[in-house]
Structures are given as C-alpha cells and as structure tokens.
Amino acid sequence: MTQSAEHHTQQHTHTHADGSVHDGAHDLACAMAHGDLPPNVEQRTLVAVFAAPVASYLMHFGRDAGFHTVLVEPDTTKVTDDIVANADGVASTVDPSFADGRADIVVCDHDRPELGDVLTDALAYPARWIGVMGSPRHSGPHVEALRDRGVPEDLIARVHRPIGLNIGSRTPAEIAISTLAGLIADRNSRPGGFDFPKPPSP
Numbered sequence: 001m002t003q004s005a006e007h008h009t010q011q012h013t014h015t016h017a018d019g020s021v022h023d024g025a026h027d028l029a030c031a032m033a034h035g036d037l038p039p040n041v042e043q044r045t046l047v048a049v050f051a052a053p054v055a056s057y058l059m060h061f062g063r064d065a066g067f068h069t070v071l072v073e074p075d076t077t078k079v080t081d082d083i084v085a086n087a088d089g090v091a092s093t094v095d096p097s098f099a100d101g102r103a104d105i106v107v108c109d110h111d112r113p114e115l116g117d118v119l120t121d122a123l124a125y126p127a128r129w130i131g132v133m134g135s136p137r138h139s140g141p142h143v144e145a146l147r148d149r150g151v152p153e154d155l156i157a158r159v160h161r162p163i164g165l166n167i168g169s170r171t172p173a174e175i176a177i178s179t180l181a182g183l184i185a186d187r188n189s190r191p192g193g194f195d196f197p198k199p200p201s202p
Contacts, residue, residue: 044187045070045103046180047094047127048087049118051078052108054133057176059086065180070098074114094118099125104183106163107132107142116145123155129186131160133175165192 046067048055059069063086071087072094073079084090089098099105105127107115115132119142122130132142140161147156164178165185185192 043102044068045098045100046183047072047098047103047105049073049094049105049107049122050109050112050114051075051080051083053172054175054179055106055108056083056086057173058106058108058179059083061176061180063088065184067104068098072118074118094121094125094127096125099127101126101128103127104129105131106179106183110134110141115142116149119146119159120149120151123151123158129160129183130158131163131179133163133179134161136162 044067046059046062047070048058048062049072051071051073055071059071062069068088069086070089070091071079071083072091074092076092079090091098094105099122105122107119107130109115110132112118119130119132123146132140134140140159142159142161143156146159164175164180164182167174167178167181169175169178181192
C-alpha cells in the first residue's frame with residue numbers, strides 16, 4: 001500500500017444518502033469510487049483485432065478503464081482516423097511488443113480471411129487472454145482455421161468463444177461493454193452478474 005493510500009485509510013469516512021457512515025479504512029475501493037483516491041490499476045493492454053465498429057467502442061471504453069489500447073489490422077485501408085483515435089498503438093499483426101502476459105486479445109470480426117493467421121501469431125505469445133467474438137449458436141470458424149495451420153488442440157483451446165457477459169447485447173457499443181465487463185470480471189476472478197458476497201454481520 002502506498003503512503004498516501006495508508007494515510008487515506010486512516011482519515012477517510014463517507015456518509016451515504018441513507019445517513020450511514022462508511023469507514024474508508026475498511027474499503028479502499030469505496031474511496032477510489034468517490035474520487036478520493038487515484039485508481040490503483042495494474043498495467044494492462046487491450047488488443048482489438050480487426051477494424052470493426054465493435055473494436056472502436058472496445059478501445060474507447062477500455063482506455064477509460066485503464067487499458068493501454070492497441071489495434072491490430074492487417075489491411076491498412078481499413079485503418080480510419082475514427083478508429084485510430086481510440087488506439088494508443090496500431091500494428092499490422094500481433095507481436096511480442098504488446099502480446100505479453102498483461103494483454104487481453106479480442107478478435108472483433110470472425111469472418112475475416114486473416115482470422116487463422118492472426119490467431120496463430122497470437123497463440124505464439126504469452127497473452128493473458130485470447131477470445132473471438134461470435135454467436136454461441138454457431139460453431140467458431142477459428143477452430144478449423146487453426147487446425148488447417150497445424151496448431152495443436154491444447155493451443156486452440158486457449159481461444160475463448162463466446163466472450164463477454166450474457167447481457168443480451170446487440171449493438172456494437174453493447175457488445176463492447178459486455179466484452180470489457182467480462183475481461184474485468186475475469187481479471188478479478190469474479191463471475192459477473194448481480195450476485196455479491198453478503199456483508200459480515202455487525
């Protein structure tokens with residue numbers, strides 16, 4: 001814990017709308033939520049593969065959540081100013097400069113012909129998480145694409161699909177929110193949803 005955070009735990013109390021008083025010494029997250037402490041977020045990278053509408057929203061929201069954002073797009077003609085505005089970096093393929101153990105890689109278009117090649121590259125590096133967007137009602141085309149390239153089954157199993165929390169998302173923005181929420185839940189070892197641990201009895 002930093003000195004400022006330790007000092008804050010000794011000082012901070014917050015009165016809720018119902019009149020109850022919350023002691024920040026027992027919950028630094030509350031202090032961060034109220035803006036009394038700067039967010040203490042680990043260094044992390046969000047890689048959006050392919051310049052699809054979802055990718056733009058994903059990087060936009062990801063930045064706000066503290067991610068370093070990278071767009072991977074093999075076709076430079078698809079890299080527009082609008083989508084680059086949300087990217088901290090742009091690359092033509094997945095490479096080790098950003099695909100390390102802090103990186104979450106999200107393939108935002110499962111119909112692109114480069115799908116197999118990009119995923120093969122991604123699986124060669126120790127990214128924390130790799131996933132492909134797509135409906136759970138249909139089999140993932142990435143499986144056959146990777147098998148055709150001789151990728152072992154244990155590596156293919158690293159690729160998540162479907163991805164995101166099940167919130168009934170349909171629009172690109174909703175899909176991005178679902179995906180990002182799922183990544184944050186996974187990083188925090190939480191299931192997502194509305195179930196929370198009950199507070200201890202007084």
